[in-house]
Amino acid sequence: MKLTAEETRVAVDTTRDILSGPNDSRGNLIPVLQQVQKKLGYVPPVAMQEVAAHFNIPAVDVYGVITFYNQFRLTPPGKNQIKICMGTACHMRGANIIQEAWERRLKIKVGETTEDREFSLERVACVGCCTMAPVVVNNEEVNGKITPTRVDGLLFSYELDKKNAAAEGGEDNGQ
Amino acid sequence: MASNNQAAAVYATLKEEAEQNRGKLFEKPLILIGAATCGRAAGALKLVEEINNELSRLQLEANVVEVGCMGHCYAEPIMVIYNEGFPPIAYGNVNEGVGARIVRDYLTDGDPGYEFALVALEPNDFFPTYSDFPRGIHENKIVLDQCGFIDPQNIEHYIATGGYSALVKVLEADPGEIIKTVKASGLRGRGGAGFPTGLKWETCSNAGGTPKYLICNADEGDPGAFMDRTILESTPHSLLEGMIIAGRAVGSEKGYIYIRAEYPLAVERVNQAVQQAHEKGLLGENILGTGFSFNIEIFQGSGAFVCGEETALIASMEGRAGIPTHKPPFPADAGLWGKPTVINNVKSFSYVPHIINNGADWFKSIGTEKNPGTAIFALAGKIENTGLVEVPMSTTLNELIFEVGSGIAGGKQFKAVQIGGPSGGCLPESALETPIDFDSLTEAGAMMGSGGMVVLDEDDCMVEIARYFLDFTQKESCGKCTFCRLGTKHMLDILERITKGHGKPEDIELLMEMAARVKEGSLCNLGKTAPNPVLSTIKHFRDEYEAHINEGRCPSLMCKDLIAYYILPDKCERSCDACLGSCPVEAIFSNEDRIKVIDQEKCVKCDSCKVACPPQYEAIVKLSPPSEVAAREQGEGVK
Amino acid sequence: MGNQITFTVDGKIINAAEGEMLLWTALDNDIYIPHLCGERNEKERPASCRLCFVEVDGRPAPMPACTLPVSEGLVVKTRSERVDALVAAGFELLMSNHRLDCKNCPANGNCELQRIAKARKLRLKPKNLPVLDKGLPVDDSAPGILYDPNKCVLCGRCIRACRHSGNGVLGFTRRGFERIVATFGDLPLGDSGCQGCGDCAEACPIGALAKKA
Incomplete structure (x- = not known):
């Protein structure tokens, strides 16, 4: 995926800002990358290069760390991050069915982002809410006892929120 | 003094x-x-x-x-x-x-x-x-005692209920005495392997090299386990107190809590707890004016199950991919940055203040001689009362599932209990009298693990659960060593073809052979234990494997490729459209008799129709193998 | 290194410095033990290829020779039923993920896999396992170097060589079955800052990285 010039600039500035804090001890590497990801939502190559230079290590080592851990993303996430819990309890209670319901509705596969960047779909390791299985984490909110029908319901409420926000925005502009 | x-x-x-x-x-x-x-x-x-x-x-x-x-x-x-x-x-x-x-x-x-x-x-x-309930009779809460009753965001609640009194006790004690007490208590590490905690502390204490480090492994990655999360979110100070005591015992001034990325609330709660303990002078420089200093930092994992393995955990703290290394050296001799390091689980540390306060003999009076204390389990799956329980070691699985957990949900039949997550195994009904402790569970073919317990009923396919766990370990394998990287991949491929109905008669033997080699040849415990779910399901549920392989049939009606949904024509109410409306892919239509029929070509087997069909009709069933549908349709004259 | 000590491997009495890893002392004494990832003068001992298993008296299970420090009186057998089964299984696993094309391979005749197969009478082509070919593109972008990741057995020697004398462009990336030796952002070697010294190809024991003819 190609970043726009603006995205590149933001990524470099954000990363440099984060790097102004910690020293170059390698123990700071992962916390730094976590901060970059938190700020940007992903860790683009330009950010990895900045980080590698700061820690004085080959850029491929940063790339190796980023591609090793599940948490790191190389591409921007959707505005709404849908994470399907893949814990045992969720699996036995039909997490795959839930995953397929999202895939069908959003017309993307796990690991992908919708073209309008509204939604991205991920699988996530057990979030420890096994008693609420199957569980979906939408952004930071844990939703328990999901069914395909509830997937439709959640999507519907996003649409509604979006419309309301747009309507409000419209009114604001009108005033 | x-x-x-x-x-x-x-x-x-x-x-x-x-x-x-x-x-x-x-x-x-x-x-x-x-x-x-x-x-x-x-x-x-x-x-x-x-x-x-x-x-x-x-x-x-x-x-x-x-x-x-x-x-x-x-x-x-x-x-x-x-x-x-x-x-x-x-x-x-x-x-x-x-x-x-x-x-x-x-x-x-x-x-x-x-x-x-x-x-x-x-x-x-x-x-x-x-x-007055069976659960209350069996439970003996030590670590979980205050969970849900005190405000985890307010240190005063912990202190008011006696918290940090154990720390005060040990501050002037000889560090050797602390180790002696913990050793005498027989406390075994609750991370899964059950290594004696006191011995670990002693090794680290005796090891040359400074500084020494303490790490709390809160990278609770077993799917189906949430004990550590609950403790971190409910009573974070008991962990901090345990760690400070351990620091005092082994001569360390620096501790880290390694918390997995998937637990944002736990991170927040622990951060808050650390800050409040600092403010009260219970943590940091010169604790309570005794000259002893101890600091705690939080390190967040980045989503890698293998980081629960201690050498991988250390690698990730050192800014590298979480890849295990050969042991020895063990971390207690050469751990973080090559320095002596004690790594203990959240629960292990959390027992320590109680042991200091009540004495080693008290702890040993609970549980059994070789497995003293309590076991903390997360009960999940098809059990009536899911949740977190703390029972004395040696409580049987039967007591735990049928008395503490009130048995199987929905009047279904118990089939198996999965203990120990991806490293553990599935135990059948015949093993229900097994007492819960490190040694008995290992002997029975499962593993204590960190304490996740998922109960499975008649609707759960044992081949599928084995496939699920292999899929998990295969995805979480770091990929360093040959046996784990490629052995689990081949095993997963075999299990996948079995669940899809393409298994071959020789597959069971091939799986067992491969499992034995992966166990023997892998570098770390992730690989060494990865075959356990497969071996235990073959041992106890071989007939299910054989049904998949020989008949293309999933006896539990779970494997999607081996089942089909079918609407019983004589049960369908005809004027009801619930199933039709629920189908997300318009695979259900009404025939000329207004009986609902499923277009098998379109059906995605999402189960929505079966859920939607009103319970008084129960007209929708699953059939396996899918060829049953055609046979039924012919027999029942469905068009 | 420590004192000179005496121990036996396959009945042969060996003198070596205490603490030296068994693998190297055996090789010094013309006792061959299969190995891919270990390098004598490297501080890092990955113990990742899992081929150098030996049986040690008093130890319950076979253990890798590359991480076993020798000590006085050690009694080692490089072959036993258990060791042979384990090494055969490990080798078959590796070969199930190695694109086998000896005839056209630059390492033909000078290949560690061929050597192991010959020494232990093992088949190069896996017998029980299907071949898992990742189908990754062969990289011929760098002047003088050819990289076929489908052959790679992940021993890591090229990465260490690249750090010693090259620009440090190679590294392990990803994890699990997806783990591969790659460059930053998976750039072709030619665009990665590789200076073309060819030391990686020298280090590669099996022809995944090779000098262009």
């Missing part, structure tokens, strides 16, 4: 203050709401909001406190009310409407709403307490 007296005096002041401040809460009606992640997933935060609204609407005075998890997750959201004239009462399944109603009736009319009550928390003449 002067400084010890001084520490004791400082602590006495802290405790008095804490008791006073906490006591004030009880001057008004006190409402506790379980707001750990599990409670939140069930809507606890909305409940808090609604209750606050109701209180202000009715202009009632009461204190509302968000607490951690009491362990009764099946009944989330949970609310506890302390009100004069009645014993404190816990309510379960409190949705916003019910919550508001209980508060209204109880605080205005004095009606405690027994119809919503789970249990009373103190003996009384009105309502049963925990000890």
Whole structure:
């Protein structure tokens, strides 16, 4: 995926800002990358290069760390991050069915982002809410006892929120 | 000894203050709401909001406190009310409407709403307490004792209930004495392997090299396990206290808590706890004026199950991919940055203050000689009362599942219990008398692991569960060593073809052969234990493997490729369209007799229709192998 | 290194410095033990290829020779039923993920896999296992170097060589079955800052990285 010039600039500035804090001890590497990801939502190559230079290590080592851990993303996430819990309890209670319901509705596969960047779909390791299985984490909110029908319901409420926000925005502009 | 007296005096002041401040809460009606992640997933935060609204609407005075998890997750959201004239009462399944109603009736009319009550928390003449239920009889809460009753965001609640008194005790004690006590208690590491904690501390204490480090492994990655999360979210100070004591014992001034990325609330709670402990002088430089310093930092994992392995955990703290290394050297000799490092699980550290306060003999009086203390289990899956339980070691699986957990949900038949996550195994009914302890479970072919227990019923396919775990370990394998990287991949491929109906008769032997080699040849415990779910299911449920392979049939009707949905024509009500409306892919149509029929080509087997079909009809069934559908249709004349 | 000590491997009495890893002392004494990832003078001992298993008296299970420090009186057998089964299984696993094309391979005749197969009488082509070919593109972008990741057995020697004398462009990336030796952002070697010294190809024991003819 190609970043726009603006995205590149933001990524470099954000990363440099984060790097102004910690020293170059390698123990700071992962916390730094976590901060970059938190700020940007992903860790683009330009950010990895900045980080590698700061820690004085080959850029491929940063790339190796980023591609090793599940948490790191190389591409921007959707505005709404849908994470399907893949814990045992969720699996036995039909997490795959839930995953397929999202895939069908959003017309993307796990690991992908919708073209309008509204939604991205991920699988996530057990979030420890096994008693609420199957569980979906939408952004930071844990939703328990999901069914395909509830997937439709959640999507519907996003649409509604979006419309309301747009309507409000419209009114604001009108005033 | 002067400084010890001084520490004791400082602590006495802290405790008095804490008791006073906490006591004030009880001057008004006190409402506790379980707001750990599990409670939140069930809507606890909305409940808090609604209750606050109701209180202000009715202009009632009461204190509302968000607490951690009491362990009764099946009944989330949970609310506890302390009100004069009645014993404190816990309510379960409190949705916003019910919550508001209980508060209204109880605080205005004095009606405690027994119809919503789970249990009373103190003996009384009105309502049963925990000890009136099998669960209460078996449970013996040590680490979980305060979970769900104290405010995890307020250190004073911990101190007021005796917290940090063990630390005061050890501050002036000889570090060797602390180790001696922990050794004498027989405490075994609760991370899974059950290595004696005291011995680990002693090794680290004796190892040359400074500084020494302490790491709490809170990278609880076993799917189906949430004990550590609950402790971190509900009583974070018991972990901190245990760590400071351990630091004092081994001569370390620096501890880290490695928490997995998937637990944001736990990270928040622990950060808060660390800060508050600093403010009270219980953590940091010169603790309680004794000259002993200990600092704790939080390191967040980045999503890699293998980092639960201690050398991988260290690699990730050192800024590298979480890849295990050969042992020896063990971390207690050469760990973080090559320095002696003690790595213990959340639960192991959390027992320590209790052992210091009550003595090694007390701890040994619980459980068995070789497995003293309690076992903390997360009960999940097809069990009636899911949640977190703490029972003495040697409690049997039967007692745990059928008495503590109240048996299988929905009147279904018990099939197996999966213990120990991806490293563990599935035990069948015949193993239910196995006592829960490190050695017995390993002997039975499972593993204590860190304490996840998923109960499986007749609808769960044992080949599928083996495939699920292999899929998990294969995805989480670091990829360094040959056996784990490629062995688990081949095993997964075989299991996948079996669940898809393409298994070959020789596959079972091939799986067993491969499993034996992967166990023997892998570098770390992730690989060495990865075949366990496969071996245990083959051992106990070989017939299910054979049905998949030889007949293309999934006896539990779970494997999607081996089942089809079918609408029984004589049961279909005809004028009801529930299934048709529920189908997300328009695979259901009405035939000329208005009987609903499924277009098998279109069906995605999402189960929606079966759920939608009203229970009085039960017209939709699953058939395996899918060829059954054609046979039935022909027999029953469905067009 | 420590004192000179005496121990036996396959009945042969060996003198070596205490603490030296068994693998190297055996090789010094013309006792061949299969190995891919270990390098004598490297501080890092990955113990990742899992081929150098030996049986040690008093130890319950076979252990890798590359991480076993020798000590006085050690009694080692490089072959036993258990060791042979384990090494055969490990080798078959590796070969199930190695694109086998000896005839056209630059390492033909000078290949560690061929050597192991010959020494232990093992088949190069896996017998029980299907071949898992990742189908990754062969990289011929760098002047003088050819990289076929489908052959790679992940021993890591090229990465260490690249750090010693090259620009440090190679590294392990990803994890699990997806783990591969790659460059930053998976750039072709030619665009990665590779200076073309060819030391990686020298280090590669099996022809995944090779000098262009």
